[in-house]
Amino acid sequence: MRFFRFLLLSGWACAFAVRADLPDYQAFPATGQQLLLWVASERGRAEPEVRAAQQLAAQGVEVWSLDLVNAYFLPQLPGSMDAVPLQELADWLRASQASGKRVIVVAVARAAAPVLRAAALLEPAERQRLCVILMYPNLYTVAEPLAAPDYLDLGTLTGLSVRVLQPRRSAATPWLPGLLDHLALHGVLVSQGMLENLREGYWARETPTEFEIAESRRMDAMLLRELNAWGCK
Amino acid sequence: MKRLLTTCVMSLLLTSGTQAAGFEARAATAAPGLKAQDLSGAPKTLADYRGKVVLLNFWASWCPPCLREMPSMEQLRVKMAGRPLTIVALDSAETPDEVNAYLSRMKLGFPILLDPDGSNTKRWNVFALPTTFLLDAEGRVRYVLTGPTEWDEGEALGVIESLLAELPAQANQVEYGRSTPR
Numbered sequence: 213m214r215f216f217r218f219l220l221l222s223g224w225a226c227a228f229a230v231r232a233d234l235p236d237y238q239a240f241p242a243t244g245q246q247l248l249l250w251v252a253s254e255r256g257r258a259e260p261e262v263r264a265a266q267q268l269a270a271q272g273v274e275v276w277s278l279d280l281v282n283a284y285f286l287p288q289l290p291g292s293m294d295a296v297p298l299q300e301l302a303d304w305l306r307a308s309q310a311s312g313k314r315v316i317v318v319a320v321a322r323a324a325a326p327v328l329r330a331a332a333l334l335e336p337a338e339r340q341r342l343c344v345i346l347m348y349p350n351l352y353t354v355a356e357p358l359a360a361p362d363y364l365d366l367g368t369l370t371g372l373s374v375r376v377l378q379p380r381r382s383a384a385t386p387w388l389p390g391l392l393d394h395l396a397l398h399g400v401l402v403s404q405g406m407l408e409n410l411r412e413g414y415w416a417r418e419t420p421t422e423f424e425i426a427e428s429r430r431m432d433a434m435l436l437r438e439l440n441a442w443g444c445k
Numbered sequence: 446m447k448r449l450l451t452t453c454v455m456s457l458l459l460t461s462g463t464q465a466a467g468f469e470a471r472a473a474t475a476a477p478g479l480k481a482q483d484l485s486g487a488p489k490t491l492a493d494y495r496g497k498v499v500l501l502n503f504w505a506s507w508c509p510p511c512l513r514e515m516p517s518m519e520q521l522r523v524k525m526a527g528r529p530l531t532i533v534a535l536d537s538a539e540t541p542d543e544v545n546a547y548l549s550r551m552k553l554g555f556p557i558l559l560d561p562d563g564s565n566t567k568r569w570n571v572f573a574l575p576t577t578f579l580l581d582a583e584g585r586v587r588y589v590l591t592g593p594t595e596w597d598e599g600e601a602l603g604v605i606e607s608l609l610a611e612l613p614a615q616a617n618q619v620e621y622g623r624s625t626p627r
Contacts, residue, residue, distance in 0.1 A: 357571055381505070
């Protein structure tokens with residue numbers, strides 16, 4: 213009896229150990245052939261992001277929603293993204309590809325940094341199968357007035373397809389060309405889309421405009437539109 | 446447990462780094478060029494303000510902290526009327542229509558300049574809004590502030606007064622002139 217209990221406990225412990233290699237995420241299952249990995253910003257996951265995931269799943273796009281600050285008990289700050297275990301994130305990307313579906317990663321703000329660094333840990337063939345959408349990515353090490361910007365080292369990203377979605381109403385918009393150049397230097401196949409009349413994190417602003425409220429309710433449609441326009445289906 | 450401890454230590458380090466920095470003093474370096482237009486389309490450069498202390502504020506009409514500090518900037522203008530201080534608010538990367546829509550709701554008496562292509566924003570390496578530069582009468586950057594403040598009181602007023610105090614007493618004599626907002 214004692215041996216049987218030991219076996220059960222060992223089995224449970226092993227299962228936990230395997231599970232612990234992947235970050236905790238929220239799954240929104242769907243039967244379609246696309247799997248969208250939504251990685252929330254350093255501010256954590258907001259309710260409209262969950263709603264968008266549900267809407268996408270209802271249209272056949274499976275969504276795995278990952279809130280890094282919650283999964284790793286990190287403070288809601290950009291610097292927290294440097295503490296994300298990259299190997300676990302890379303394993304999560306591999307696990308998504310093992311589903312056999314077309315995997316698209318959406319990373320918001322500073323979450324772009326660990327996502328790209330995890331993509332750099334993948335084998336070249338795995339990386340080439342990924343599509344990554346970066347929403348207003350923050351990839352700076354230093355961004356101080358009167359000083360030229362300095363960017364994060366991201367590793368080798370050869371063959372990775374990235375589309376940057378930049379809200380027009382952002383202090384980062386004038387700097388977008390430099391950021392795209394930086395990604396291209398890492399081997400990224402990069403393109404961009406401009407989100408007109410929107411601000412960064414428009415779905416979670418304290419004082420959203422009417423347009424931002426409306427757009428946060430149709431984030432699913434915006435993403436599907438971008439995916440179709442981009443050709444990453 | 447180890448992860449939890451690491452997280453706690455990191456939280457302390459990271460949060461201590463987010464405290465308001467206030468005004469950052471600079472070593473009197475020459476200011477980058479300013480090539481902008483005012484609302485009437487007239488070209489403006491820093492040379493237009495030479496001989497005065499200049500408060501150069503980068504802002505945008507979609508930026509709530511920028512709009513929050515605008516009334517205090519207007520009050521500063523009124524308070525300093527006749528003294529050698531020029532307040533210039535340079536709108537970053539918006540169209541004249543967007544700027545005018547805001548100005549129709551908020552009456553400001555200081556010059557608003559336009560930077561529709563963001564070229565000045567890049568030349569001054571502005572990455573966050575609002576960002577404000579305080580220039581001395583010789584056109585050198587002396588202080589930088591990232592984020593909003595109450596311009597007509599406290600530290601902000603003290604810093605401006607310290608720059609004005611560097612000018613000859615004659616220059617600080619009050620001249621009575623235009624002080625009504627447009």
